[in-house]
Each structure stands twice: as C-alpha cells, then as structure tokens.
Amino acid sequence: MSGYLEGVLVLLAINAILAYAAFLPIVAGQLNLGIAGFVAAGAYFSAYLSNEFGVPPTVAALAAAVFAGLIGLIVSFPLLRTRGIYLALATFAFGQVVQATILNLNVVGGAAGYPVREFVGFGVIGAFALAVVAAVYLLFSTRFGISITAVSDDETAADLMGLSVRGLQTAAFTIGAAIAGLAGALYAHHFSYIEAQNYTVLFSIYIVLYVLLGGTQTIFGPLLGAAVFTLLPEFLRGSAEWRYVIFACLILALMAWRPQGAVTVDLVRRLLRNRRPEGERA
Amino acid sequence: MSSARPMLALDDVSKRFGGLKVIDGLSFEVAASERVALIGPNGAGKTTAFNLITGAYPVDSGRVLLDGIDITALPARKRIRHGLARTFQNIRLMAHLSVIENVMITQATHSGAFTAMLQPVNLWRENRWRREALDVLAAAGLGRYADEPTGALPYGIQKQVELVRALLAKPRVLLLDEPAAGLNPAETDALRERLEMVSRSGIAIVVVEHDMHFIGAFCRRVIVLNFGCKIAECATGEVHAHPRVREAYLGSESEAFDVEAA
Numbered sequence: 001m002s003g004y005l006e007g008v009l010v011l012l013a014i015n016a017i018l019a020y021a022a023f024l025p026i027v028a029g030q031l032n033l034g035i036a037g038f039v040a041a042g043a044y045f046s047a048y049l050s051n052e053f054g055v056p057p058t059v060a061a062l063a064a065a066v067f068a069g070l071i072g073l074i075v076s077f078p079l080l081r082t083r084g085i086y087l088a089l090a091t092f093a094f095g096q097v098v099q100a101t102i103l104n105l106n107v108v109g110g111a112a113g114y115p116v117r118e119f120v121g122f123g124v125i126g127a128f129a130l131a132v133v134a135a136v137y138l139l140f141s142t143r144f145g146i147s148i149t150a151v152s153d154d155e156t157a158a159d160l161m162g163l164s165v166r167g168l169q170t171a172a173f174t175i176g177a178a179i180a181g182l183a184g185a186l187y188a189h190h191f192s193y194i195e196a197q198n199y200t201v202l203f204s205i206y207i208v209l210y211v212l213l214g215g216t217q218t219i220f221g222p223l224l225g226a227a228v229f230t231l232l233p234e235f236l237r238g239s240a241e242w243r244y245v246i247f248a249c250l251i252l253a254l255m256a257w258r259p260q261g262a263v264t265v266d267l268v269r270r271l272l273r274n275r276r277p278e279g280e281r282a
Numbered sequence: 283m284s285s286a287r288p289m290l291a292l293d294d295v296s297k298r299f300g301g302l303k304v305i306d307g308l309s310f311e312v313a314a315s316e317r318v319a320l321i322g323p324n325g326a327g328k329t330t331a332f333n334l335i336t337g338a339y340p341v342d343s344g345r346v347l348l349d350g351i352d353i354t355a356l357p358a359r360k361r362i363r364h365g366l367a368r369t370f371q372n373i374r375l376m377a378h379l380s381v382i383e384n385v386m387i388t389q390a391t392h393s394g395a396f397t398a399m400l401q402p403v404n405l406w407r408e409n410r411w412r413r414e415a416l417d418v419l420a421a422a423g424l425g426r427y428a429d430e431p432t433g434a435l436p437y438g439i440q441k442q443v444e445l446v447r448a449l450l451a452k453p454r455v456l457l458l459d460e461p462a463a464g465l466n467p468a469e470t471d472a473l474r475e476r477l478e479m480v481s482r483s484g485i486a487i488v489v490v491e492h493d494m495h496f497i498g499a500f501c502r503r504v505i506v507l508n509f510g511c512k513i514a515e516c517a518t519g520e521v522h523a524h525p526r527v528r529e530a531y532l533g534s535e536s537e538a539f540d541v542e543a544a
C-alpha cells in the first residue's frame with residue numbers, strides 16, 4: 001500500500017470513529033462541542049501510558065477509551081443539567097478547559113507538543129474502526145436504540161412511558177466520549193506526535209458536521225459523512241487552494257438539498273423496498 | 283364502589299398554576315376493573331388531574347395511592363412500573379420511531395432497566411419483543427401499520443397506537459385522555475369493544491371524554507369536574523339530571539353534553 005493511500009485510509013478510519021463519537025450524543029439530542037476535549041484526553045492518556053509505562057498501544061488505546069468515558073461520565077453530571085444552546089456552550093467550555101490543562105501539563109510536553117513512541121498502522125486502526133461501527137450497529141439494534149430516539153423526540157412522554165431520560169442521556173454522552181478517546185489514542189499512535197493546539201472547537205465542529213451532513217436518523221449517516229469529508233478534499237486536490245472553497249459550497253448545497261442529512265430513514269426504507277421485489281423475482 | 287381496597291385513589295389533591303387553582307381538593311377512588319368517566323367543561327382540570335396522577339407535575343398537596351401504596355413522591359417514570367399507564371389528549375408519539383418501535387417503548391417496563399436496554403429488539407425481525415408488540419397491534423387492527431412512521435398516519439390511528447403503547451406496559455390502571463376524539467362512530471364503537479375486553483381482564487379504566495354517547499355506553503360511574511372541583515359523582519344514568527352538572531354545562535358551547543342522547 002502506498003504511503004499516501006494508507007494515510008488517507010487511516011484518516012478515513014479515524015474520522016469514522018470520530019463521527020460515531022459525535023453521533024451518540026447527537027442522537028440523544030445533545031450538541032456536544034467538546035468532543036475535541038475527549039479526543040485530546042484519549043490521545044494524551046494513551047501516549048503517556050505507552051511512553052512512560054511501555055503499555056502496548058492497542059491496550060493503551062482501549063484504556064484511553066475508558067479514561068475518556070470516565071471523564072465524560074463525571075462531567076455529564078453538571079453538563080447535562082443544561083439543554084440546547086446552553087449545553088453546546090458548556091461542552092465548548094469543557095473543551096477549552098481540557099486544552100488549557102494540557103498546555104500547562106509539562107509532563108506531557110505542554111505547549112511544545114508530545115512525541116508518541118509506539119506506532120500503530122492502518123491494520124489496527126481499520127480493525128478498531130470496524131469494531132466501533134459494529135458496536136454502534138449492535139447498540140442501536142437494542143432497546144437502547146429506540147429508547148434514546150424516544151428521549152430526544154419527547155423527553156416528557158418518554159419519562160411518562162417509564163424511560164430513564166437522565167440515565168439514557170448520560171449513557172449516550174459517556175459512550176460518545178469513550179469513542180472519542182479511542183479515536184484520539186489511535187491518531188496519536190499513528191502520527192507519532194500530538195499537540196494540544198489541534199484540539200480546538202473547530203475540530204469538534206467538523207466532527208459534528210460529518211454527522212449532521214451524513215444524517216442522524218440511521219447509523220449509516222455518520223459513516224457516509226466521515227467518508228465524504230475525508231475523501232472529497234482529496235479528490236479536489238487538483239484545484240489546489242480553491243478546493244476548500246468548492247468543498248464548503250458543496251456542504252452548503254447538501255444542507256439545502258437534504259436538511260435531514262444525506263442518509264435518512266425514508267431513503268433506507270425506499271432502497272429496501274426497491275430491492276425486495278427484485279430479490280423475490282430472482 | 284366496593285368495600286375492597288381501591289386500585290387508584292386521590293386524596294384531597296390540589297394544584298395551582300401561578301395564581302390559578304386548577305385542581306382543588308380532588309378526591310375519588312377507582313376499583314379494579316371499574317370503568318369511570320372523568321368529565322367537565324373545557325379547562326375544568328381533567329388533563330391536569332391525569333398529569334398529577336401520572337406524576338407529570340408534582341401535586342401541591344394531597345396524596346395519590348395506587349393499590350393502597352402512596353405514589354405521590356414517586357417520579358413519573360417509576361409510576362408506570364407500579365401499573366399506571368396513560369394516553370395523551372394531544373397525541374405524543376415519537377416522531378422518529380415507527381409504529382411498532384413506539385409501542386415497544388413501554389414493553390420492558392417490568393424488566394430490570396439495564397437488561398431491558400440491551401434486548402436486541404431490532405437486530406433481526408423475528409424476535410419475541412417484536413412478536414409480542416405485533417400481536418397487540420394486530421389485535422387492535424393496526425398490524426399493517428407496524429413499520430410505518432407515525433407522523434403520516436391518520437389521527438384516529440395514532441390515538442389507537444397510543445392505546446397499544448399504554449397496554450404493552452401491562453397496566454393495572456389505564457388513564458385515557460379523550461380516546462374517542464377524532465374517531466368516526468364506527469371507530470368509536472370498535473374502540474369501546476376493545477376497551478371492554480381490556481376492562482374484562484381486570485384493568486381499571488378512567489376515561490376523560492366529551493363524547494357522551496361513548497361514556498353512556500362504556501362507563502358505569504361519572505365524576506364531574508368544574509374549575510378543578512368535583513361537583514358530582516354519580517351513576518352514568520343520573521348525570522344529566524344532576525343540577526350542578528346542568529349548571530356547569532349551561533351556556534358552555536359543549537354540545538357534546540347532549541344529555542338526552544346520553
């Protein structure tokens with residue numbers, strides 16, 4: 001595999017994982033603009049474990065997911081007391097706090113960045129990405145899937161129907177944080193160098209965009225969104241500095257054309273319906 | 283009312299919204315498998331009474347008892363586990379779930395919360411949760427809508443989906459807020475027959491309804507609210523002769539209270 005192709009595939013896999021990190025809270029009705037904070041926490045935690053204690057990177061990455069998930073669980077208690085735009089602002093603030101904390105942590109290099117010794121290649125990262133997609137697919141095939149949708153559709157009715165609104169929201173936020181931590185760890189071990197300056201709110205917004213443009217109604221939306229966001233700028237490489245302008249225009253067009261996201265329940269239903277009669281004829 | 287312990291009891295319940303006393307010292311009892319109507323002019327506090335019973339709002343004072351257990355302090359989501367299920371006057375189905383997914387929400391009410399969440403209800407189509415939900419939907423004549431999104435369905439169908447959702451919680455007390463509103467006479471008759479079956483299985487039913495034909499045919503006992511106060515409680519046949527009820531409805535636009543027809 002060429003270096004360029006591997007680089008693109010790695011980004012694709014990591015972006016897909018990131019998209020699911022954003023997908024879980026979004027499906028629960030939470031706009032989490034602090035994802036970058038969880039990504040950073042996972043990246044630095046995993047790098048530190050492998051640099052300082054010689055923990056194998058795959059184990060360190062899993063530990064980083066647990067670590068980011070724990071942070072998510074803890075901060076969810078104050079954060080999820082807020083709603084809507086206030087939750088977006090509170091998670092944004094959380095991201096800033098994480099970034100500022102790392103900048104002041106000299107043990108992981110502070111503002112100078114942090115080199116990561118152990119390397120993982122596309123094989124491992126791709127396998128993790130597949131595992132995340134499979135896990136999210138399974139999770140959304142359970143009662144959790146319909147319950148979390150119910151909670152974001154109508155909290156009051158969900159509560160009266162016996163669902164634990166707070167428990168479900170906390171679970172979605174926490175699992176999203178854990179997935180974000182995993183993505184951060186994999187990134188750190190592949191690119192061998194991380195710096196806190198990268199984990200800005202813009203980073204979080206990009207990830208949220210993958211999901212919103214891909215579509216939040218099915219679990220395939222985030223995957224498509226991540227793929228388009230990763231691959232399209234590469235295809236537009238020919239047009240040099242204009243490629244981001246074209247890219248941004250395409251995003252606007254997509255938003256106007258499919259405000260519910262590219263992949264919707266309706267679309268999936270239509271595709272399935274068209275396929276079934278053909279299958280019967282065969 | 284029987285001498286047995288009531289299934290549902292309200293004891294001197296009151297509720298204010300701002301300065302307005304919306305429920306004023308309301309007390310009543312409902313026995314197991316009883317069918318009771320809660321009626322009153324628009325704004326009388328009927329829906330609010332349901333909201334207080336189910337815990338959508340806290341009461342200001344008074345107690346709500348279910349099968350003798352004081353549930354006044356219980357959060358709403360736990361009340362359904364004690365056997366209290368309801369439908370809504372302004373339909374509240376989940377817009378992003380299909381009909382069958384909507385009704386499956388209440389299905390695991392009596393299982394442990396954690397294990398319930400991990401039940402693979404959508405992993406493959408043939409599973410016992412889908413089957414159970416489909417059976418109840420089919421019994422209500424809604425089988426063919428199972429995989430439809432709820433939003434596009436006619437109002438009357440949506441009301442029935444809500445009823446199925448409530449029934450899947452296996453309640454002991456069913457609170458129905460205007461179940462016949464928006465139904466045509468044939469649909470209303472079908473609803474009544476279904477509710478009679480539900481009632482025969484021992485479930486107590488409290489119906490808020492403006493359709494006096496429906497109430498006359500279905501309920502034995504009527505509780506009448508006006509401005510949050512209980513102004514009458516009597517057998518269905520006697521309600522139209524009750525002076526305070528006539529007074530409350532006098533001048534109100536509600537032609538639904540066509541006393542002779544009931």
Ligand SMILES: Nc1ncnc2c1ncn2[C@@H]1O[C@H](COP(=O)(O)OP(=O)(O)OP(=O)(O)O)[C@@H](O)[C@H]1O
Pocket residue numbers: 299304322323324325326327328329330331371
């Ligand atoms: N959440 C609330 N906040 C403020 N006032 C409320 C609230 N809910 C109900 N009310 C008021 O309480 C009174 C009773 O309303 P409620 O909905 O219980 O009446 P109802 O008997 O169900 O009437 P209808 O037959 O029109 O459904 C009304 O004056 C209403 O405006």
Ligand SMILES: [Mg+2]
Pocket residue numbers: 328329330371459
């Ligand atoms: Mg009402």
